[in-house]
Each structure stands twice: as C-alpha cells, then as structure tokens.
Amino acid sequence: MASVIQAVEEVKRPAAEAPQIEAPLIEASGLGVRRGTHWLVRGVDLTIRPGEIVTLIGPNGSGKSTTVKALLGILETSEGCLSRQPGLRIGYVPQKLSVDQTMPLTVRRLMTLTGRHDRAEIEAALNEVAIAHLAERPVQQLSGGEFQRALLARALIRRPQLLVLDEPVQGVDFAGEIALYELIHDIRERLGCGILMISHDLHIVMGQTDTVVCLNGHVCCSGTPQVVTASPEYRALFGSRAASALAIYRHDHDHVHLADGRVVAHDHEHDHSRGHKHGEDHDAG
Numbered sequence: 001m002a003s004v005i006q007a008v009e010e011v012k013r014p015a016a017e018a019p020q021i022e023a024p025l026i027e028a029s030g031l032g033v034r035r036g037t038h039w040l041v042r043g044v045d046l047t048i049r050p051g052e053i054v055t056l057i058g059p060n061g062s063g064k065s066t067t068v069k070a071l072l073g074i075l076e077t078s079e080g081c082l083s084r085q086p087g088l089r090i091g092y093v094p095q096k097l098s099v100d101q102t103m104p105l106t107v108r109r110l111m112t113l114t115g116r117h118d119r120a121e122i123e124a125a126l127n128e129v130a131i132a133h134l135a136e137r138p139v140q141q142l143s144g145g146e147f148q149r150a151l152l153a154r155a156l157i158r159r160p161q162l163l164v165l166d167e168p169v170q171g172v173d174f175a176g177e178i179a180l181y182e183l184i185h186d187i188r189e190r191l192g193c194g195i196l197m198i199s200h201d202l203h204i205v206m207g208q209t210d211t212v213v214c215l216n217g218h219v220c221c222s223g224t225p226q227v228v229t230a231s232p233e234y235r236a237l238f239g240s241r242a243a244s245a246l247a248i249y250r251h252d253h254d255h256v257h258l259a260d261g262r263v264v265a266h267d268h269e270h271d272h273s274r275g276h277k278h279g280e281d282h283d284a285g
C-alpha cells in the first residue's frame with residue numbers, strides 16, 4: 001500500500017522538480033561517411049549534452065577523426081541524421097598543428113591567430129590552463145604539455161559550449177598526460193561545456209569519461225565506461241590492453257548533476273542513461 005501512495009505522490013510531484021536533462025549539443029543517428037564506394041565509417045549513433053564528456057576510442061583507421069569531422073560539419077555525411085544546436089560555439093584542438101620553427105610566434109600571438117581577443121580574454125584563457133606565465137614565450141620553446149595547454153587555451157578563448165579534442169595528450173609524458181586529463185575534467189566542471197574527445201589512453205579514458213563510443217568502422221559498443229569495458233566487442237578489439245584498463249577502473253556513481261547545477265545523491269543501482277555526470281573512484285595502477 002505504501003508503495004502505491006508513494007507512486008501516486010511521485011506522479012503528483014510538479015514537473016519543475018523532476019530532473020531536467022538538457023537538450024543535446026549534437027545528436028547523430030545512423031551517421032555514415034562514404035568516399036566513392038568505400039565507407040569510412042557507418043552507423044554512428046552519438047549524443048553529446050552540455051557538461052558531458054564523450055570519448056571516441058578505436059584502432060588506427062577505425063573512423064574516429066572522420067566521425068568528429070562529420071559531427072562538426074567539416075566533412076559531408078553520406079547517410080543518417082545529424083543535428084547541432086543552432087549557433088553552437090565549438091572550440092577545436094586539432095590532432096596536429098605544425099608551427100614553422102623560424103617564425104617568431106609567442107603564446108600570446110598564437111591566441112590571436114584565429115580571432116581578435118583583448119588582453120584580458122587572453123590572460124583569462126591562459127590562466128584557465130595554468131600557463132599565464134608563458135604568454136611571451138615563443139611556442140617553439142614550449143614543452144609538449146605546455147604546447148597542448150596553449151592549444152587548449154586557444155580553443156577556450158571562444159567560451160565554447162562544446163570542446164573538441166583530437167588526441168589531446170600527444171607529445172606529453174605520462175605525468176603530463178594525467179595532469180592534462182585532470183585539467184580537461186576541471187574545465188568541464190568549471191565551464192559546464194560538453195567535451196568530445198578522441199583518445200588512445202584506455203586507462204585514463206575509462207576514468208575520465210561519461211560515455212565511451214568504441215569505433216571500428218562502425219560503433220562496436222558504446223555507453224558508460226562500465227558498460228563498454230564489460231562488452232565482448234571492446235575486449236575483442238583491445239585484447240590485453242582492455243583487460244588492464246578494466247582492472248584499474250572502478251566506477252562509483254554516487255551523485256548526479258542536474259541541469260540547473262544541483263548535485264543530488266544517487267543510488268548505485270541506477271540506469272546509465274544520459275544527462276548525468278558522475279564521481280569516480282580509481283585505483284592507481
């Protein structure tokens with residue numbers, strides 16, 4: 001009887017109190033890109049909401065970059081549905097950015113190559129990634145990690161609603177990798193932007209992501225890291241690397257972030273649907 005009353009009260013509860021799931025920034029369904037008779041990638045279903053980190057993983061040539069470019073509208077899609085929030089502000093950190101070794105280019109100047117920004121905006125973006133002290137340094141003299149931070153700052157200066165990172169830790173040593181992923185996580189917390197990332201670092205991906213999409217020319221499996229690491233497709237694709245990533249990963253959902261910014265306690269036994277963030281608990285190594 002008590003449960004019936006409880007159920008009725010749940011129904012009566014005003015809609016405003018129900019958890020709000022924010023509208024997607026980008027939503028793709030059955031997306032495919034073909035060149036000639038060859039499908040580069042096919043059957044991609046993917047949604048990115050504000051404040052959500054979605055990571056694409058997969059072997060070389062599995063269609064990760066193609067998928068990102070199609071989602072951003074850089075590449076024309078051949079089939080499927082794709083919608084982006086109108087006027088969506090995107091900050092993009094490319095896989096590679098080659099800088100002429102002889103060209104004098106300071107970090108400050110790098111920040112203005114793709115748009116006009118005043119001093120305060122540049123300072124704020126550099127502060128965001130903790131390299132304000134390097135503003136006058138030629139970019140050729142930066143370490144791998146510092147250069148990646150400078151690229152991140154350049155993407156953040158536009159106050160993006162969606163940050164897109166194509167392998168953000170390239171040229172960075174292991175300690176620097178961890179620091180960068182922590183920074184990306186912090187940026188999501190501070191700015192509330194959605195993050196779409198390509199990564200090969202399975203261990204870190206599994207700890208720092210809300211949703212993992214595993215590609216191999218098509219979506220092999222997708223969902224929370226917990227769901228993906230348990231899937232046979234993922235294990236078949238990554239073999240022993242998959243097993244070790246699974247071994248260090250322990251996912252501990254203990255709260256949800258509602259669309260209005262509130263954080264509420266959450267049961268462990270909840271469904272892993274979209275629209276929430278999570279707390280994680282990782283065992284080292």
Ligand SMILES: Nc1ncnc2c1ncn2[C@@H]1O[C@H](COP(=O)(O)OP(=O)(O)OP(=O)(O)O)[C@@H](O)[C@H]1O
Pocket residue numbers: 035040058059060061062063064065066067
């Ligand atoms: N313009 C193109 N024309 C024909 N084939 C292409 C084109 N661009 C990419 N490909 C092919 O499409 C497939 C997917 O490429 P993509 O760059 O998306 O893979 P990826 O998963 O990002 O790889 P990596 O991890 O090596 O960066 C590859 O087989 C690639 O050779």
